[in-house]
Amino acid sequence: MVLSGPSGAGKGTLRPYLTKAFPDLTFCASATTRPPRAGEVHGRHYYFMSVEEFQQHIEKGELLEWANVYGHFYGTPRRPVMDALAKGRVVLLEKDMQGALSLQKTFPEGVFIFILPPSLDELKRRLMGRGTETPEALQRRLATAVSEIRSAGRYGYAVLNDDLKEAARRLVAIITAERCRVSRQNAAWLDALVGKGESKEA
Ligand code: 5GP
Numbered sequence: 402m403v404l405s406g407p408s409g410a411g412k413g414t415l416r417p418y419l420t421k422a423f424p425d426l427t428f429c430a431s432a433t434t435r436p437p438r439a440g441e442v443h444g445r446h447y448y449f450m451s452v453e454e455f456q457q458h459i460e461k462g463e464l465l466e467w468a469n470v471y472g473h474f475y476g477t478p479r480r481p482v483m484d485a486l487a488k489g490r491v492v493l494l495e496k497d498m499q500g501a502l503s504l505q506k507t508f509p510e511g512v513f514i515f516i517l518p519p520s521l522d523e524l525k526r527r528l529m530g531r532g533t534e535t536p537e538a539l540q541r542r543l544a545t546a547v548s549e550i551r552s553a554g555r556y557g558y559a560v561l562n563d564d565l566k567e568a569a570r571r572l573v574a575i576i577t578a579e580r581c582r583v584s585r586q587n588a589a590w591l592d593a594l595v596g597k598g599e600s601k602e603a
Contacts, residue, residue, distance in 0.1 A: 402426075402576065403494045405501040406516035407546030408471070409527040411562040412495045413446075415516065418569035419493060423576060427485040428493045432458060435473035438533050448478065466496075466503035471541055475500070491576070498549045501556070512579050514572065515556040519563040521546065 404412045420426050432448040434455050443449050450458075455474045458464050467476030477494060485492045496504065501513055518524040524546055528539055553559050558575055562568040579585065 402491060402512045402514070402579075403496055403501050403504055404514055404516055404572075405496050405498055405549075405556065407518060407524060407549050408497075408542045409524045409531075409546070410516040410518045411527075411565065411568065412516050414565060415562065415569055415572060416493065416495070418566075419572055419576070422569075422573045423491060425490055426493050426576075427481075427490045428495075429478070429481045429485065431475050431495070432464065432467075432478055433473060433475045435475070438531070465507060466500050468497060468499040468503075470497045470499070471538060471545070477504070491580075497545075498552060498555075505555075510584075512558070512575065513556045514558045514560055514575060515553045516568070517550065517553065517559055517561045518546070519561065 404415065406412060416428060420428060430445060430447050432450055432455060434450060434452050435447070437443070437447070437449050441447060441449075452474065455467075455476065458476065458478070459467060463479055464476035465479045465482060467474060469475075475497070477496070477500065482492050482494070494500075494504070504511060505513055518527070521543065525539070525543060528534055528542055534542065560568055560571045560575070
């Protein structure tokens, strides 16, 4: 499951609501060369690393995708995602549009959700509230937001984050519905329910 959308749309803020609602959901942190913000923890929010380390990960094929976002490298470490999927866990990722579209090709069965801010003014207010962006960086994030919002049609779902709890409820509903898809059900439990072989009704 990939949450995407402009920086400041609220992907990171929505995450705890989902991990609380679905205990079998695993958030896989990205690797990045961006410096940590106050309160960000290595291994939990991101794997922070140097450009050299990041390049080694690329060369060794250890990233499922990577992109240069706002002047820093971000990428999806392959191992944690594949290990969690192999254990039958639901993997939650947060990516920019480049990352989401690339992952769509690798995992066409994935659920790709675009988080929309209520307005560009609100987006600007949230980004300024972080207090971490220079005026140039802020402008860059806002310009990218406009072009990403224009391309929201490339996602399976769009969720407006005007009210955090309501947006979280919408995400929980999407995951719940997706899990009920017949194509995602394990045939074994259907067999366990009614048994294999001929119907005895006739
Ligand atoms: P931030 O610096 O605000 O944490 O993230 C900047 C942007 O990079 C966000 O849109 C975020 O979703 C995206 N991002 C985070 N991790 C990855 C990743 O592994 N790959 C890609 N392509 N984008 C990422």
